[in-house]
Amino acid sequence: MSRAIVLNAADNVATLIDSGRAAEPCKLQGEASLTLTISSDIPFGHKVCVRDLAAGAEVLKYGQVIGRASQAIRAGDHVHTHNVEAARGRGDQTGGAK
Amino acid sequence: MMAGTFLGYERENGDVGVRNWVGIVSIMDNTNPITRAVCNAVQGTLPITTLFVRGQYGRDLEITYNTIAGMARNPNIASVVLIGLEGQTTEEIARRIRPSGKRIEMVTVQDMEGGTIGAVADATRKSARLAIAASGLRRKQFPASMLRIGVECGGSDTTSGLSCNPTIGRMSDRLVDDGGTIIISETSEFFGAEHLFAQRAADPEVRQKFLDRVTGLEREAMSIGMDIRGTNPTPDNIRGGLTTIEEKALGAMVKSGSSPLVGVLDYGEAPVRKGLHFLAAPAPAVENMTAMAAAGCQMIFFGTGVGNPIGNMVSPTVKVSGNVNTLRKMPENIDFDVTDILEKGSAVAPIGDRLYDFALQVASGTRTTSEVLDQRETAISRFGATI
Structure with a gap:
């Protein structure tokens, strides 16, 4: 079983402090204490979703917005660049406009 | 050592260093090889190298001058030897270091007999004297x-x-x-x-x-x-x-x-x-x-x-x-x-x-x-x- 830390009660992601294996349980620590099942392998230090997120939902860590879900994300899913968009430094979206 | 204190080197302007190096400072990228040669020859020296300077202008050059001089003024530096190609730019940097009260020696390649060989020899001699002088300083609380x-x-x-x-x-x-x-x-x-x-x-x-x-x-x-x-x-x-x-x-x-x-x-x-x-x-x-x-x-x-x-x-x-x-x-x-x-x-x-x-x-x-x-x-x- 792997462990993951929830930093703020509002957070919808937790940070793994072990490597997580698909279909195995992950125990949440810190500001949450449930155990969830990981849907795919998650490397040490990467994030797991702790609450289902709709596409476009704000991703919260430290109780702050760290980006937006670019697709629906289920609790237990790996949360990273493949399903989260940054909101800042996005010259690609403004077409280079200042 | 008392709580909330450390043992450091007192500088001329009242700053306190945690190290006691003689800084060998390149004024331009074209003098870096001389700086490195001097540091290889003299214990107690520290190379402070740079890239560019020549051809920089305006705000960008001003920032570069201030940064080179700022490193030289850092309290961890006991004294400095400036290695320049020509005198005018070297003086620009020296002028910004002087308020610290540190000893400054200058070597400019174009003013030397013997080109880089002469510059390395002169800078080595000056650096050796400064390194021995710096080693006489003791840490205080x-x-x-x-x-x-x-x-x-x-x-x-x-x-x-x-x-x-x-x-x-x-x-x-x-x-x-x-x-x-x-x-x-x-x-x-x-x-x-x-x-x-x-x-x-x-x-x-x-x-x-x-x-x-x-x-x-x-x-x-x-x-x-x-x-x-x-x-x-x-x-x-x-x-x-x-x-x-x-x-x-x-x-x-x-x-x-x-x-x-x-x-x-x-x-x-x-x-x-x-x-x-x-x-x-x-x-x-x-x-x-x-x-x-x-x-x-x-x-x-x-x-x-x-x-x-x-x-x-x-x-x-x-x-x-x-x-x-x-x-x-x-x-x-x-x-x-x-x-x-x-x-x-x-x-x-x-x-x-x-x-x-x-x-x-x-x-x-x-x-x-x-x-x-x-x-x-x-x-x-x-x-x-x-x-």
């Missing part, structure tokens, strides 16, 4: 309030924001409480966290100055028309689990602790008061730490996750990590292990208090991994073109 520490992170991952950076934050608060100075920098690493940091500004002017630096840089980055992700966060940040610049910024900011922000500095500037400062400078570690050394930081505390071993030349750099894998893979590149925070759930505050004690030991002469392994480099940021 000073209060921690004389310390100015840069707080940096590099090779960050998600452990950084949870372990090493909050530990450094605790140390920052301890030093500010003792009357010292902390400098946090890396402007782009406030994208997404600036609203929280701005709340700590001591007055509206400082707040606006800080926000202007952050929004100005983001606007400049966006004008390229790219997503900055992949450049910052870097590929190794992303591999380490950091997903966006916002996530990285929120974890990076905690190095500053919780004290009020009292001043905002630009590249090449140094604080004129005590307390927490923000220094607007590019995030990559080498160029960022160069600005910190030029701002007079006697030490830099550097949080790392996946591992970035580089340190600054002038300002001894302490590597702090809370990533167990990094401690296993590169233990000789880490000075302070905070893995208990994630591995055992240990509280940050007492570990941060130990880090502060360690800071006073390094200030008193304990050497760091990047010093003894000579993993040190200098790079002055460029803000313009050369002609």
